[in-house]
Amino acid sequence: MRKDDIYEILQEVDETLLLIGEQYVKAHEDKEIQEVVKVKVKNALENFRSCLDYCLHDIDELVLNRNRKVIYFPYESSKNAFKTAIHKNFKGLRNKNSKVYDALESVQDFNNPDSPWLTILCRRTNKVKHDKLLKQSRRDNHQVTIPGLGKFKNNRNVVFENCTMVTDTAVIPIDFSIDHQGNITSNKPIDPRLSIEKIDWVTFTIANTNRDVLEFLTQCRNEIGRMVEQIYLEIG
Structure with missing residues (x-):
């Protein structure tokens, strides 16, 4: 055996x-x-x-x-x-x-x-x-998670301009952009009540x-x- x-x-x-x-x-x-x-x-x-x-x-x-x-x-x-x-x-x-x-x-x-x-x-x-x-093919992956707003993974570019997010306790202004690498930029301070989590990881895909x-x-x-x-x- x-x-x-x-x-x-x-x-x-x-x-x-x-x-x-x-x-x-x-x-x-x-x-x-x-x-x-x-x-x-x-x-x-x-x-x-x-x-x-x-x-x-x-x-x-x-x-x-x-x-x-x-x-x-x-x-x-x-x-x-x-x-x-x-x-x-x-x-x-x-x-x-x-x-x-x-x-x-x-x-x-x-x-x-x-x-x-x-x-x-x-x-x-x-x-x-x-x-x-x-x-193998390497890929660098990025994901930004904002509870109540969504998950943004490997996006080209996401722009929020003069937006708001309504929660049970507050109305939070949303005014920033997320690039394809998960970097967040804004001309204004990001509201501290907004929870933002960014995760970066790498994958190696088997050919074909x-x-x-x-x-x-x-x-x-x-x-x-x-x-x-x-x-x-x-x-x-």
């Missing part, structure tokens, strides 16, 4: 994610950093893929009583395609252990339409293993996706960890 190997790999990934997070902090201070630890990202992707395939080998051996040397974790775009792939490559799995089948199905992208990750992981892992490291590197890897870690736990509750 490969359960201990999988958890050892996940522990290594956890350490990698901490390191990548530290690089984000450095990048926030250093605008010259355009990409973050691409080799570490490659290692995390490959480690995730190993967890998926190790788990599948245990299912093949312990549930299906087979011992194939080459099998690959299924990732499909629809429920029917997944059902067909399992029937073709892991025939009888649903009948022998429906909870294991459900665990494999739960991580498929069609069950995570708002934030799909499995196909990106599998395809990008092949890319970094056989072709080249993943390209809309996914931030650290956010994506963290999601992969959480989803794989959850699936692994479910499966080994069933098979030991």
